[in-house]
Structure formats: C-alpha cells, structure tokens
Amino acid sequence: xxxxxxxxxxxxxxxxxxxxxxxxxxxxxxxxxxxxxxxxxxxxxxxxxxxxxxxxxxxxxxxxxxxxxxxxxxxxxxxxxxxxxxxxxxxxxxxxxxxxxxxxxxxxxxxxxxxxxxxxxxxxxxxxxxxxxxxxxxxxxxxxxxxxxxxxxxxxxxxxxxxxxxxxxxxxxxxxxxxxxxxxxxxxxxxxxxxxxxxxxxxxxxxxxxxxxxxxxxxxxxxxxxxxxxxxxxxxxxxxxxxxxxxxxxxxxxxxxxxxxxxxxxxxxxxxxxxxxxxxxxxxxxxxxxxxxxxxxxxxxxxxxxxxxxxxxxxxxxxxxxxxxxxxxxxxxxxxxxxxxxxxxxxxxxxxxxxxxxxxxxxxxxxxxxxxxx
Amino acid sequence: xxxxxxxxxxxxxxxxxxxxxxxxxxxxxxxxxxxxxxxxxxxxxxxxxxxxxxxxxxxxxxxxxxxxxxxxxxxxxxxxxxxxxxxxxxxxxxxxxxxxxxxxxxxxxxxxxxxxxxxxxxxxxxxxxxxxxxxxxxxxxxxxxxxxxxxxxxxxxxxxxxxxxxxxxxxxxxxxxxxxxxxxxxxxxxxxxxxxxxxxxxxxxxxxxxxxxxxxxxxxxxxxxxxxxxxxxxxxxxxxxxxxxxxxxxxxxxxxxxxxx
Numbered sequence: 072x073x074x075x076x077x078x079x080x081x082x083x084x085x086x087x088x089x090x091x092x093x094x095x096x097x098x099x100x101x102x103x104x105x106x107x108x109x110x111x112x113x114x115x116x117x118x119x120x121x122x123x124x125x126x127x128x129x130x131x132x133x134x135x136x137x138x139x140x141x142x143x144x145x146x147x148x149x150x151x152x153x154x155x156x157x158x159x160x161x162x163x164x165x166x167x168x169x170x171x172x173x174x175x176x177x178x179x180x181x182x183x184x185x186x187x188x189x190x191x192x193x194x195x196x197x198x199x200x201x202x203x204x205x206x207x208x209x210x211x212x213x214x215x216x217x218x219x220x221x222x223x224x225x226x227x228x229x230x231x232x233x234x235x236x237x238x239x240x241x242x243x244x245x246x247x248x249x250x251x252x253x254x255x256x257x258x259x260x261x262x263x264x265x266x267x268x269x270x271x272x273x274x275x276x277x278x279x280x281x282x283x284x285x286x287x288x289x290x291x292x293x294x295x296x297x298x299x300x301x302x303x304x305x306x307x308x309x310x311x312x313x314x315x316x317x318x319x320x321x322x323x324x325x326x327x328x329x330x331x332x333x334x335x336x337x338x339x340x341x342x343x344x345x346x347x348x349x350x351x352x353x354x355x356x357x358x359x360x361x362x363x364x365x366x367x368x369x370x371x372x373x374x375x376x377x378x379x380x381x382x383x384x385x386x387x388x389x390x391x392x393x394x395x396x397x398x399x400x401x402x403x404x405x406x407x408x409x410x411x412x413x414x415x416x417x418x419x420x421x422x423x424x425x426x427x428x429x430x431x432x433x434x435x436x437x438x439x440x441x442x443x444x445x
Numbered sequence: 446x447x448x449x450x451x452x453x454x455x456x457x458x459x460x461x462x463x464x465x466x467x468x469x470x471x472x473x474x475x476x477x478x479x480x481x482x483x484x485x486x487x488x489x490x491x492x493x494x495x496x497x498x499x500x501x502x503x504x505x506x507x508x509x510x511x512x513x514x515x516x517x518x519x520x521x522x523x524x525x526x527x528x529x530x531x532x533x534x535x536x537x538x539x540x541x542x543x544x545x546x547x548x549x550x551x552x553x554x555x556x557x558x559x560x561x562x563x564x565x566x567x568x569x570x571x572x573x574x575x576x577x578x579x580x581x582x583x584x585x586x587x588x589x590x591x592x593x594x595x596x597x598x599x600x601x602x603x604x605x606x607x608x609x610x611x612x613x614x615x616x617x618x619x620x621x622x623x624x625x626x627x628x629x630x631x632x633x634x635x636x637x638x639x640x641x642x643x644x645x646x647x648x649x650x651x652x653x654x655x656x657x658x659x660x661x662x663x664x665x666x667x668x669x670x671x672x673x674x675x676x677x678x679x680x681x682x683x684x685x686x687x688x689x690x691x692x693x694x695x696x697x698x699x700x701x702x703x704x705x706x
Contacts, residue, residue: 331550384541
C-alpha cells in the first residue's frame with residue numbers, strides 16, 4: 072500500500088478526514104462481530120457451568136451453527152447479487168427426500184443417489200433463476216412459488232411411493248459408501264482420542280465405549296461449512312467474478328452497460344444457493360438416517376436473517392460472507408445456549424425478531440455512511 | 446482539424462420506429478481530437494442518434510463509416526470493442542462499490558496465484574488513484590465508495606474509465622444536465638483534457654452555454670433532421686438557441702421574458 076501513499080496528491084481541503092474508528096465501523100461485518108462478542112459474553116457469564124463450553128457442548132452448538140453457515144453462504148452471495156431465494160427450506164426437504172427415494176426405495180448406490188440429487192436440485196435452482204431473469208418478476212414471488220411446489224412434491228412423493236412421509240434405512244444403505252462419508256462422517260478422530268487419553272476432554276467411563284472420548288471427531292458438516300465459507304469469501308472479495316456479483320446487485324443496468332454478464336451471474340448464484348441447500352440436506356439425511364417431509368421448514372428465513380445480521384443489504388450490492396457466517400454462529404450459539412441455560416426455547420423466536428430488527432436498523436445506518444448521506 | 450480524416454461518418458442515417466420517423470436522414474462527421482456538440486431540444490432525436498452510433502439501434506437507412514470502413518454493430522459490445530464508449534447520464538456507476546471496483550467493472554485486472562486467477566486489487570487501486578489524480582480528483586483512497594462522490598466527480602470517473610480502456614470516440618449523454626455550476630465546470634474541464642489526448646468527444650446537451658464553452662463544432666438536431674453543422678466562431682449563442690427551438694417562436698418568447706432564456 073506504500074506506493075499508493077506516494078501517488079496520492081496533496082490533500083483536498085474539502086475531503087474531511089475520517090477517524091480510524093469510524094472507518095473501522097464502515098464494514099459489513101460490524102453487526103456480526105458485535106453480536107458474536109455480546110452473545111459469547113452473555114453465555115460465558117450465565118451458562119458457563121451448564122456444560123455449554125466443554126467439548127461436547129462446543130461440538131453441539133458448532134454443528135447447529137455450521138448448518139446455518141452452509142445455507143447462509145448461498146443466501147449471502149445471492150442477496151449481494153440482488154436476489155432472494157425463499158425456496159431454500161423446501162429445497163432441503165426435497166433434496167433429502169430424493170436421496171431417500173433413489174437410495175432406499177430404488178436401491179441405487181448412495182453415491183449415485185447423492186450425485187443425481189445434486190444435479191436435479193442445482194438444475195431447479197437454475198430454473199428459478201432463469202424464470203426470474205426472463206420474466207423480470209421479483210425473485211421473492213418466483214421462489215415463493217417454488218417454496219410451495221417443492222414442499223408439495225416432498226410430501227406427495229413418499230406418500231405415493233412408500234405410503235408414509237418419512238423414509239428411513241439410509242444409514243444401512245450408506246454403510247461404507249465413499250461419498251456418503253464425505254457428508255456424514257467425522258474427521259480428526261485420532262486427535263480426539265489422544266485428547267481423551269491425555270485427559271483434556273471427558274471420556275466415557277462405563278458401557279461398551281468406555282475409554283473412548285465423548286467427542287469422537289469433527290463432523291463433516293463443520294468441514295463443509297468452513298470450506299464453503301472460505302471459498303465463497305475468496306470468490307466474492309478476491310476475484311473478477313466477485314466484482315460482478317457486487318455489480319449485478321448494486322445496479323444491474325449500470326453493470327450491463329459496463330459489460331458485466333448480469334444474467335449469468337444471477338442464475339449461477341441461484342444455482343449456488345440450491346447447491347448449499349443440497350449439501351445441508353445430504354448432511355442431515357446422513358446424520359438422521361432418514362428423510363422427512365417436514366425437513367427444512369423455515370430455513371429460508373433463518374438463512375436470510377443470518378445474512379442480514381452479517382451486514383448484507385436486502386437491496387443487494389453490499390455484504391460479506393464472513394459477516395453472514397458470524398450471523399449464523401450467533402444463531403447457533405443462541406439457539407443451543409438458551410437450551411443449556413435452561414431458558415424456555417420459545418424465547419428463541421423473540422430473540423430472532425429483536426436481533427433482526429436491530430441488524431436491519433444498523434445496516435441502514437452503515438449504508439448511509441458509505442454513500443455519504445450523512 | 447479539417448485536414449484529418451473523420452473517425453466516424455454518419456451518412457444519411459434514418460431510423461423509424463414503426464410509423465414514427467425518429468431520424469429522417471442525418472449526416473454528421475466526427476473527427477479525432479474534436480469536441481463535437483450535438484444540440485437539440487427534447488424529442489429532437491439526439492438519443493436515437495447516439496444510440497445508433499453506439500450500436501444500440503440499427504439504422505433503418507444510411508451507413509456508418511468507422512475509420513473509413515462501413516461498420517455494422519450487432520450490439521453495444523461491438524461498438525465498445527471498436528473503441529466507441531458511451532458515458533450515460535445515470536447508470537454508469539454503482540454507488541455502494543468502491544471507486545477502484547467501479548473503475549475496473551467488467552475489465553477486472555487479474556493476477557495468477559497458482560491455479561487461481563485473482564482480482565489484482567493492488568494494480569487496480571494504483572491505476573485508479575493515478576487516473577483520478579490526472580483528472581484532478583482527490584480521493585481519500587481507492588476504496589472510497591462512489592456514493593460519496595459528487596455527480597460531477599462520478600461523471601469524471603466514468604470518463605476517465607472510458608479513456609483508460611482505449612476509447613477513440615467518447616459519447617457523453619447530457620453529462621452536465623443534473624449538475625451544479627462548479628461540477629459542470631469540472632466536467633467541461635475533463636472534456637477539454639480528453640480532447641487534447643486526440644479522442645473524439647461527442648457531447649450531447651441542450652445547454653447552449655455548456656456547448657459553446659468546449660465545443661469545436663456544433664450540430665443541431667430538430668425533429669429528426671439536422672439543421673447543419675457550424676464551426677466554433679461561426680455561430681452566436683442566440684443563433685444556436687434559435688436553431689434548437691426550431692426558429693421563430695423563441696424570439697417572441699425571449700422578448701417577453703427580457704432576454705433571460
């Protein structure tokens with residue numbers, strides 16, 4: 072950055088200096104960082120002894136947070152590109168059901184079921200994006216339609232095929248499958264065994280698993296969340312395509328005038344959102360061993376709230392993947408923390424509403440600073 | 446300038462939209478290094494004319510010669526790659542994005558990091574600061590959002606961007622119409638700098654004073670026809686104003702308003 076300082080001209084008396092503090096405040100992640108610190112402070116003070124911060128507790132809220140991160144990453148890039156996807160929750164249910172139908176009912180190998188499911192779901196994401204672009208309708212309406220269409224099929228298909236709304240038996244079908252373990256497996260088992268042996272984390276003292284650590288590895292779900300987050304962050308901030316995402320959401324017409332392929336960018340982001348929803352679904356199905364017609368309800372709103380807490384603007388063109396991930400972390404920690412602290416879980420929804428409102432107000436203020444309105 | 450050959454020749458351009466004749470045979474030559482002002486009242490056909498020049502519309506009749514060769518632009522991207530850049534009055538900059546990201550929007554510089562191709566932010570920031578300084582704009586930093594710039598500064602960024610990416614012809618669509626006095630002066634000064642680099646500037650306006658401040662030649666459009674091209678010094682502001690208004694009505698109005706129009 073030193074060369075920039077050299078090329079800088081003499082200061083203009085009309086350009087007011089801004090304080091480093093104010094400059095630090097003008098970043099999308101601000102709300103997420105403040106919220107994360109607040110939430111951890113709160114639970115460290117009030118729920119430290121509840122087991123929330125031992126190995127088991129940490130894995131518990133990490134898994135829940137990672138689930139939110141996976142869908143928030145897709146929703147974040149799509150929102151920055153200027154669109155919404157309300158069908159994320161239904162897509163999760165639909166994808167899980169497809170895997171169960173292919174893998175259990177039809178008896179295909181699970182790896183094949185997973186791949187075909189990814190292809191179908193990403194194609195549906197692309198289709199809804201294509202409809203949004205071609206018709207010029209708000210993505211809100213188009214994806215609302217897909218919310219109902221996909222949920223309808225998710226309930227209808229298992230009923231007509233298996234005469235029930237939950238298809239089980241996936242654990243058995245996925246036994247030893249190479250691709251299934253990439254979603255449902257655990258890694259770093261040896262490290263946790265070592266930590267258990269060294270007395271760093273608790274071990275089972277009785278039963279068939281005596282001597283084994285209570286946490287036997289990091290679930291692949293968490294790895295997926297971290298990898299998706301890192302890739303999306305690099306894509307958004309460090310590549311040409313990332314610039315196109317910002318441009319498409321900031322002002323589609325101006326971006327087109329500058330030669331940015333706005334339609335392609337937006338459709339690809341719809342496909343990415345569908346991809347993330349499918350990753351979520353596969354991990355969930357592998358964990359539960361079954362697919363249910365009611366899986367993923369309301370997830371679209373939770374993803375959008377996490378993204379907004381993370382500093383993205385609902386109108387597009389501004390936001391951060393790291394912020395969205397912090398928003399997801401806040402979510403997971405609060406949802407599980409209230410449980411550890413013994414607070415009535417319905418209060419979680421009250422918290423959601425309050426924090427959403429606070430985040431949107433903060434974001435509006437930050438945007439005014441950026442665009443120089445005050 | 447007249448000994449040079451024109452970079453664009455618009456020959457007898459006609460454009461019909463259904464039964465509406467938007468342009469009824471307009472011929473204009475644009476020379477490198479000149480500021481060619483295109484004047485006309487609302488609805489005179491200015492926008493249609495420049496959209497034909499920049500590849501948005503195809504002419505119904507007539508020919509466009511670019512550097513002496515007939516050109517058929519399929520779409521605006523053809524025109525851009527040939528070197529015809531349009532700076533729109535609005536819709537040029539994205540307020541939430543930094544100046545540097547805006548400057549390179551659609552033309553992002555890349556550097557390789559192993560198999561990855563990354564946006565070269567260092568290069569983009571350096572070039573942006575340099576180009577802005579040449580145009581006389583002091584940025585707080587390349588990451589300053591365009592939203593914090595004034596309207597005139599945004600136009601200047603857009604012009605600097607077009608020049609940096611090799612525009613030979615720069616079409617400015619009413620760049621001064623929404624600006625204050627100081628900002629207008631800045632944009633006119635920018636036009637002067639660009640012209641001196643040998644780039645042809647087509648400056649669309651309906652403000653005679655702005656046109657006379659920088660223009661080398663003036664073409665007036667009225668109801669889809671050109672009323673001729675005049676050189677600097679051959680025409681007075683009053684004559685231009687009359688031509689734009691289509692003749693006599695304004696004279697009467699002007700006398701009743703005490704010469705303030």
